[in-house]
Amino acid sequence: MATSTESAITNAARPGAEPLLTIRNIAKSFGRNAVLRDISLQVAEGEFLTILGESGSGKTTLLRIIAGFENADSGEIWMGGERLDPLPPYRRRVNTVFQHYALFPHLTVEDNVGYGLRVAKRPKQEIASRVEQALAMVKMTDYARSKPAKISGGQQQRIALARALVNRPRLLLLDEPLSALDANLRRQMQVELKSLQREVGISFVFVTHDQEEAMVMSDRIALLRMGELEQVASPREIYSRPATAYTAQFIGHTNLLHAEVKDGIARCHSLSWRTGFRDGPALFSLRPENIRLAGATAAHDVIRFRAKVRHQAFHGATELLQIECADGLLLSIRTASRENRQGDLDLEFSASDAVPVRESPERN
Amino acid sequence: MFSRAYRAAITLPPLLWVAAFLLIPYALLFCYSFWSVSPEQAIVHSWNLDNYRELFRVNVYLQTLFRSMWIAARVTIFALLLGYPLAYFLSFHAGKRKDLLYQLVIIPLWVSYLVRAYAWKTILGSDGVLNTLLQYVHLTKHPLEFLLYSPFAVVLTLTHIYTPFTFLPIYASLEHIPRNLVEASHDLGASPFQTFWRVIFPLSIPGVLAGATFAFVLSLGDFLAPLLLGGPSGIMISNIVVSLFGAAYNWPLGAAISLCMLVLVIGLLFLSENLEKKWSFR
Known part of the structure; x- marks a missing residue:
């Protein structure tokens, strides 16, 4: 694997783009099991970066460290000049779309979407109009008063997305958000998600084990294997110029x-x-x-x-x-x-x- | 699928059991409550409402019933105040010690009720542990008499005995809250305090209701704690029922009071079940 200086260069965000997120030498073990070893990675402003890997590669752990649900054993995370890793999750301007959506079952769709604004004590009128906009963005206005149990998986997915984006985070983390959907809906959501990301211009860090999904949606793919980055490059480059045998076999x-x-x-x-x-x-x-x-x-x-x-x-x-x-x-x-x-x-x-x-x- | 004989064979035993030990006794209780006792202390099988009139005419019955409800209400509140934080701590913050601590909460349930009640007698009595200690450190000159043989002693003992019964359903409901909801709440900027009141507590309400129902219903019907520790001022409604069925030999009046209690408890269970349904979302 590349040395840390080399990987810091190859994993840098696109030339010319300001790095929004900088991950420096992150390592994490659970007991004797090293899950992440010396991960360095940058995410540019407005970039769609996919962390791709098999189950057990450490991709979800890396995402949880960025969100603040896990603490890294060593290394640093910076976002826009602010050190992120000592902060608790509720003080990070990062929002997450969870794998199983994690909608609050006791709240209606609109109360789920307005949750972040309400705990931030925004004025009532502002909450109402931003929630309305967010629901319109994901085409779920008609379901504002429904409880999450009454809507389908694809609809829950949209609400989870609206609930995160309504807070205007600087970075959106997505933990295999499409894995619970059936193939047709998944392809449709891939396209929608990608165009939504372009529209809002927020950086996305997307975790998946599905290489096709990664190819379709990403500006860059970070391929993770057993806790180390195998290669970080654009889908075209990673496909036509794989750096390792593993990359060549995993992608296509x-x-x-x-x-x-x-x-x-x-x-x-x-x-x-x-x-x-x-x-x-x-x-x-x-x-x-x-x-x-x-x-x-x-x-x-x-x-x-x-x-x-x-x-x-x-x-x-x-x-x-x-x-x-x-x-x-x-x-x-x-x-x-x-x-x-x-x-x-x-x-x-x-x-x-x-x-x-x-x-x-x-x-x- | 199954033959009629097979189905009859598996449904008959429980049916017989319920009939023999629940339906027939309740039917008898119902009948007794409308009968009366002759001066010669024989049961008179003539239908009348005298027992129910007696119940509302003689102050001591209603007073004792209200006192029992007041004691049960206090026990419920204290058991919730003790049981909820304990359950919350165990479910969310105990880490690896969770199983051990859970066992420690459960173990007292294996100790006989009588032993636990008597334990409080030796603690609260005028020669008890507490009074001896208070005099030893010169906080009081004479033993405090209100500690034992008072509603206070009853509430204290029942709280001790029934707290595990509120703890268990609350703990179960907290354990059922998907942890990613807590993470989602933090992720959306809610502090741990906000997360508790906006997500965790609302989702644990079914457990709170079940626990409160246990504590209230069980302590409302209790007669051993008031018998052992209540003294004259700590008498509860079940003590009256016991004496009516025993020394006083007035089964019909005892049956009438029992039936009123039964209706009250069934009403409470019905109410709490409906509220629990309203607050569960899965």
Whole structure:
């Protein structure tokens, strides 16, 4: 993993944008179990940052530390020039949308939304008009007088969002807010959430285990693995330039090629391609869609090979083929769908699409 | 699904049990309350309302009933004042000691009621622990007589005995509050104090109502504590019922008072159940 100075640079917010939140060297253990180790990360003003990771990666713990529900063992959190981590959660200008919404069951929808303003002792008229605006924003005006138990999961989700945003936080934290919704509603909410975020211009830190969700919504993705940041980059960059084998596999499908590099040429079984990588053993990621059916003429630095189709999985517009090269090397390729692929295929890929990745270290 | 014989076989025993030990005794109680006693102390099976008239005519019955309710009300308030903070502390702040402390609250329930009542007798008596201590440190010259054989002693003892009964439902209702609601409240800027009054307390009201009902109903019907520690001024309505069924041999009047108590208690249970429903949201 990167050293802390290096990671502080790579995890910096987008160039030109003011960092709103700065997380410095956060570590947290529960008993003997290290959940977060030396996390450094910045979130820019107005940025949609997703903390992506498998269950047990520490992503929720990191979010809870930002919100103030957990204390870090070491490290600091700063927001707009103010140190956040010594403050109790109710003194942080951060609001959270909880995984199971956590709406107050004894209060109506409008009283739930107005809760933050009421405890802040805002004038009654201001509360009424801001609650009304917030309900209109999430299209829930008609349900103002309902109790949370009487509305659906998707509607509860909107209320949880309105209840947080009505306080005009500088930062909104979202803890897998879409995981309880069914697939259709989830896709719809992803789009709504993203456009809402653009509209209000508040920084979002979104936690999810769903890489597709992270790709669709985020400005940047911070991939967390066993308590350490694996890579922090924009969805496009993290997909096309994965830094580690883990990243390449976790985000989308990939073929991992164990190659031997000598004099600028990487060799893996019968395949060989030009690389700038230093001599010695190396690991390359080659996305299935970057292996194409060979064209009539070979371009520069294109590697051609023949392989047999072993398995065909139909995915709608595209299909995933399991192919076997003459020397037994198994690869996945993604092509436009066509019925009954059989026999040998002539294939090619560009040397530049074979991206060198670091082996992800074993931890624990 | 199941044969009629099978269904009859499993519903009959409880039905018989309820009939033999609840329905028939209550029916008898009901009948007795409308009968009377002859001067020769024989039960006269002639239907009349004399017992109920007697109940409202002789002051001592109503007075004792009101005193009993007043004692029960005080016990309820003190049991809530002791039980709620204890339950709140255990549920929210006891951490790893939670289970141990919970057991410590429960263990006294395994000790016989009589032992606990007698314990207060040795503490409050004129030669008791408390009076000896007060004289030893020269706070008083003579033993304080009002400590024992007074409504005070009854309220104190009943509070001690019934506090666990208010603690338990309150604790259960606090344990049922999802902790993310507390976090959500803090997250929205509410201090711990605001969070308590706006979220935790309203959601624990069903437990408070159940606990209050336990404390009130149980102490209203108590007769041992007033018998052992109440003295003449601490007599409660159940003591009268006991003596009417015993030494006084006036079962019909005793039955009439019992029936009034029963109606009162059922009314209370009904009320508290409705209020609890109004305050539960899941």
